[in-house]
Amino acid sequence: MDPPMDFQVVVLAGGTSDKLSPLVSKELPKALLPVANKPLLSYPLELLEASNLKNIIVVVEGDEAATQVESWLSVAYMDRLNVEVVKTPGDVGTVGAIRAVAPFLISTDILIVSGDLVSDISPGAIAATHRRHGAAVTALFCPAPVSGGADSSTSGGKDKAKKPSRCNIVGLDPTRQFLLHVVSGAKVEKDIHIQKRIVRAVGQMEIRSDFMDAHVYAFKRTVLLDVLEKENLYSIKQDVLPYLVRTQLRSEISAKKENSADESSNGATKELPSEDININSAVPSNQNLRWLSQHREIAPSSYQEIHISDCDMNKSRLAKKTHKCCIYLSGKTQYCARLNSVQAFGDINRDMLGEASRITGYTFSAQNNVVHPTVVQGAKTTAGGQCIIAEGTILGDKCSVKRSVIGRHCRIGSNVKIVNSIVMNHITIEDNCTIQGSVISSNVQIQERASLKDCQVGAGYVITAGSEYKSEPLTKR
């Protein structure tokens, strides 16, 4: 079956991220981490499904993770999506992941979506922007999330090092359609080096640091494959995108590949028999025609006009050694977040309960919560607003649950307070516990009178009776 609109989709589901320890482990790859009681990977997949993209390649790092993801996919999406799971060895980076799927890529353009994207931005919009500009790469940027506020973001000192993409520096043209400069998180130095050539071409550059790279890219296949041939690239975000942006006015890729790119985008020209019939010296080739029609494009910005006038002046095809790097900026009303840190995990879960609850697909009750009908609640137990309690969970008497997610088949004793926390599946919490602002992984046992505040508890951990923890990651040794 032909890919719709000549776009193929690759979802990079990752493996067991270190950043998310102790929440993810070999038993629970990042892709299956429950967010509002749904595996993380289901969010990008459902987003794609809503856009009628049903043939999806999912790349997973590591054998075990791949097996788990595959088995989950086969159950959850068996009849809805045609998902192909490709596994890569660990630690090859996003570029390595793309290299692994390169043989599968056949369509003109490739949409690469990060598996940890939780968003309601239509991927079609990005793809359409990409097509409209005929860009080599189009990246989705969204306004960086304001960090979760003082009261909720105290999940350990080690988080500070990886404040998500706070220091992404992005240069835009005045119409905010083209990406002129990008420096991503880790590579930010004190000074910003900006190419004179680009500034001269564009006239005016807007430099922003409050946009976040959402890890959704539309690539022209030929460009992408060409970049993959290069060594020493590791990450799409940190290596490939900056490389393409840097070289957009003196594109080596395009110089070599532009013709073939054009050819393949035209598709027709290569095997066109009419081309042979039509040997007429006055007939310009298809590419020339395309150029002719683009030559007349009314450039949305002076930036493009430089391109055009370059073409005009040199009167040679060499002048077309440029490619376009476009940007799609999401609107303020749209939700977009990446789950790439423990803090983000907490934030996204909270957003799923609150402002972005539309993404989850749950219908909230009048009390603004989702309580599965099989949940057994004891006397005087209250489930407040912005709560999700999944099936099979038993709550004892006089419990109080507020702004929290509770997974499947948990057994919660009497007089337990759970506030602002995420409790995954199969957890036993005994009487008189207090849990605040914490994340508790599956199969954890919390014995009575324990008190947790801002902790992350790894899977299978046992918290002894009466213990108190504050701002600590707890893992089983």
Next chain:
Amino acid sequence: MDLRRPNRPVIGPKVRQVGFVTPDSAAATSSSSIPAVSAAAATSAGSPPSSLSPVMIPPPRHPSTEMSNPHFHPVGSYNPSEQILGSPPALSPSRSSRFDADGSDFGGDDDESVALSGVGGGMTPKSSLLMRQPVTKTAPLVSETRKRDSNASKGKGEGPSAAPKEKLTKAERRATQEAQRAAKAAAKEAAAAGGAPSVSKQPKPATKPATQQKKDIPSGSGPLQPLAPSGSIEKKQGKKEVAAPHPRMQFDDMTKVGKLKKRAVVNQSEARNRVELFRHLPQYEHGTQLPDLESKFFQLDLIHPSVYQVGLQFLSDKISGGNARCIAMLLAFKEVIQDYTTPPEKTLTRDLGAKVGSCVSFLIECRPLSVSMGNAIRFLKNRISSLPHNLSDKEAKSRLQSDIDRFINEKIIIASKAIVEHGVSKIRDGDVLLTYGSPSVVESIFAYAHGIKKNFRVVVVDSRPKHEGQGLLRRLVERGIHCTYTHLNAVSYVMHEVTRVFLGASSVLSNGTVYSRVGTACVAMVAHAFRVPVLVCCEAYKFHERVQLDSICSNELGDPDAISKVSGRKDLNYLDGWAQNENIQLLNLKYDATPSDYVSVLVTEQGMLPPTSVPVIIREYGIERLWT
């Protein structure tokens, strides 16, 4: 050839009766009301009621035209406002009031049988034969009177006030349907009985959708017929399938707009306060279409990706200009054809034609087609339908693709080269040339003239909001051409020094009217007043057999926000939030019509012609004649 013609007195834009004037039409000019009436009656009687729509010219009743069956009036739903534009001024108030009375009179559902019999009587071959004559003859006259009228109304600023249309009752609708059915049957009968060319045209309007409207009478079907008066029947019938002028959509007709919306791909939310006179043109909330279409990117499987891309580029104005849009569209169609496989149990000619049709309607939703694109589509559909049936898919596809290639080549690229050669011959050393906007052919003329070391200067006249001239200016300056840049409001000052005016055109209509970027008419008129020759450069594939006298009935509306905002002046914000104020209506027209009186010469690939020769070119070198 001296381009400076003697200063003819211009008494308003005159209607030239070109190409198809029949000798006895002069007699009909004697009174303005009678021919108009007879024309209206003829249209009402000659064309079956299927072609009636609420916005057609209401046929005025006249004692002498008893055969015009009352049921042919737009039943109960005509718009009195249309009468201001549509009916001759000679129509006395008493008559129109009587018409009103009639309209309400037959609005009832009791006269179904009467209507049926009336239809049968009206549609006999004999009467249709009789009636056919006035249609063709008086078409220009109707338009003339209409023109005068609209001129008058323009002066007074009197627009048609939108009167609420009455709703059709169920019985009335049924009556109309019955009448249509009867008319169709009668037409069939007539075709079977007569077989004369005149009869063969009879079913034609019947096949049309019921969106016939007042403009089509003078502009659409009227002139089309006489252009090929001696054509054989087969040819006519062949043309009928593909070349029937599409009745233009009237966007002030709520029911039709609703229907259109239902099948529309692009979300079209109508702009709220539109200028009265231009309500019949589509105008949508700008800025809502693009994001919506983009977000639906993957949902529209039926549309070929390349067509989609072109549509997006049209919508976002990335590609504009007649030639560029036409080429982009044709290249997209080429890819559609390449990727096409005939579904089982269907024939390529039929199915591919339908497929191209759906692509075209998508493109229309993105932006109304230009005349050049319409001609190209007509050509392509003609080619598709005329493919021999025994051709294999592969052969057929390659043949169509090479046809498209040849069209682009011969009609656009080589044509513009020929125009450049003709145009350059009119540039002398020391000339000061003025152009307006950014016409591609004119740009090539200047570039070529500069290349052959002619010594001249260019005045680029530009206008808000698109500032297309700046692009042209930049390219010309880069070539080393000495340029002056000014805006349209200063054109009367710069015209003193100008020796030639070169203009581009979106289309040239068969009465010589040049349909072009808004502002062109102004430049041409100023040049005429200064006795500066005006050369309009236009490829012949942009010619159209339509006749248009004003820029109201067919035009395109741009984004009103584009004119409400002044770039670089943030303090000028008086128009912010204008959409909320009911008293403000912004009009951003995209095209205007320059009467042929202001055009000294048309530069086409066939040579330099007076504007009166357009029908000849259409007849001799028209799209239909291309490789048939």
